[in-house]
Amino acid sequence: MKAILFCNIGWMSRYEGLAGKPDKIVGGGKFVAENETGLEVCNFLSCRDGYTYGHVETIQGEKDRQIQIEAFGGAGEYADEVEISSRHDKLQGSFERYLARAGATQVTPNVASVDLRYNDATRGLTLVEIKPCDKASARYAIRTAIGQLLDYRQRANADVSLLIVLETAPSNEDRSLATQNGFGVAYPLRGTFEFLWPTPS
Incomplete structure (x- = not known):
């Protein structure tokens, strides 16, 4: 070993x-x-x-x-x-493999500073920010990702969904910071990924 x-x-x-x-x-x-x-x-x-x-x-x-x-x-x-080994690369690779199994199309990593972008049958073009973190740093990771994704959305000049992929499940308060402001959150759970999206108004 x-x-x-x-x-x-x-x-x-x-x-x-x-x-x-x-x-x-x-x-x-x-x-x-x-x-x-x-x-x-x-x-x-x-x-x-x-x-x-x-x-x-x-x-x-x-x-x-x-x-x-x-x-x-x-x-x-x-x-x-x-x-x-980079935790960021491991988490991104795991999420890319999940997307391939889930049938997402046009999965494209690392273009114009965006960690990942893909097309979802329901949500359309989705921009993804990958954030390895633990529970103690999850809120900072979400805060950082929000700023980055807003920047990417402006540059994309398109109607897109914004998704933050964390390494661990965030607290209720931390996940609300994302979803109440229009961002989705995903994290690994039992061999797959759990998604939390904003509730439609």
Whole structure:
């Protein structure tokens, strides 16, 4: 079995930087709280040289808690064949597979900053914002997604449905923040996805 290393870093939607992006970093410790940025803001951003560079802070106070990469088959300062997995990509992939089973058409990922768009037989063109989160951060995820989706809708210049896909079921109060303002919410549930749409007026 492969060894697994869990790293606590600040939470973002895309980790594609802050400049010109509808994203911010939340959590991540004292440095992030004081500077509103962190060295992890570009984690998972592919660079021109074909590599993806990431940062995990190991220093706490004056103590450097170095990662013992020997535990992963490495030696010195290097380890080969390390697999990095993004929760965002996993959630989006899972939702795309669900849409394929559900008969959605024209499923198109990652165009013009929109995580996903598809055509639904009932709701027509639907723009999707993917938000990995836990229950504690679900409200912030919804608030962020609302702003992003409004931006996408304006640029689409079309009558569209707006859907926020979360990693976990939101509280009643948090789901109401979305549905009472015209946004749908979906989240994984027992091998499928549960949908909550605004009640027609």
